[in-house]
Amino acid sequence: xxxxxxxxxxxxxxxxxxxxLRCSPKSGxxxxxxxxxxxxxxxxxxxxxxxxxxxxxxxxPDRFSGHQFPNYxxxxxxxxxxxxxxxxxxxxxxxxxxxxxxTQYFGPGTRxxxx
Amino acid sequence: AxxxxxxxxxxSVVEKEDVTLDCVYETRDTTYYLFWYKQPxxxxxxxxxxxxxxxxxxxxxxxxxxxxxxxxxxxxFTITASQVVDSAVYFCALSEARRGYQKVTFGTGTKLxxxx
Numbered sequence: 001x002x003x004x005x006x007x008x009x010x011x012x013x014x015x016x017x018x019x020x021l022r023c024s025p026k027s028g029x030x031x032x033x034x035x036x037x038x039x040x041x042x043x044x045x046x047x048x049x050x051x052x053x054x055x056x057x058x059x060x061p062d063r064f065s066g067h068q069f070p071n072y073x074x075x076x077x078x079x080x081x082x083x084x085x086x087x088x089x090x091x092x093x094x095x096x097x098x099x100x101x102x103t104q105y106f107g108p109g110t111r112x113x114x115x
Numbered sequence: 116a117x118x119x120x121x122x123x124x125x126x127s128v129v130e131k132e133d134v135t136l137d138c139v140y141e142t143r144d145t146t147y148y149l150f151w152y153k154q155p156x157x158x159x160x161x162x163x164x165x166x167x168x169x170x171x172x173x174x175x176x177x178x179x180x181x182x183x184x185x186x187x188x189x190x191x192f193t194i195t196a197s198q199v200v201d202s203a204v205y206f207c208a209l210s211e212a213r214r215g216y217q218k219v220t221f222g223t224g225t226k227l228x229x230x231x
Contacts, residue, residue: 033219042119042206042221043160056218088158094217101217106152106160 002027004093004107012113013081021076021110025093032074035090049074086114117142119209119222127228128197136192136225138207149190150208197229
């Protein structure tokens, strides 16, 4: 039973560039959430996708956008990168069961460094 | 607005000692979930437990136990007879259950170091 997978593992970009991170949910899950974790901090909720639509969004600017595909996998895009975007980006997947979301399970994360 | 406070930034214990990690939360919702996750140095968050706000029964799983007290808005986590493999950052988290979808708020984490 495959868990949540993310790619790439590490990424180095320069300011102003754009980046795309990818996530495949755990088998049987249909919902994907993205989190940003700065060094020494707890994860911060970015947004959540279900049925290929953004359902909820945290306090992140429009530079952060996403997409969910019919196979439930998801992408996180960040435009016009800033130094402050350097962080571990975590993807979590879950299942909506009878209208209620079950526990979120996390992937290993993508470490993004912006120079 | 939701808030989770983990006042203990770092804790060091000697192997086989018991250790309790504190978690205090704030929410206006009557229905919510509480979680504990473990983050080893590899970075992946490992799910440990989820507790519904209506269920205040304490839970024990092997060397782990959780004490949920709604009256003090606390959800503390105890590791009995700690082991070196328990060394990690532990996060307490809270989610509201509006519309069936979770919006998870994490605390800042407690780094636990178990010394052999």
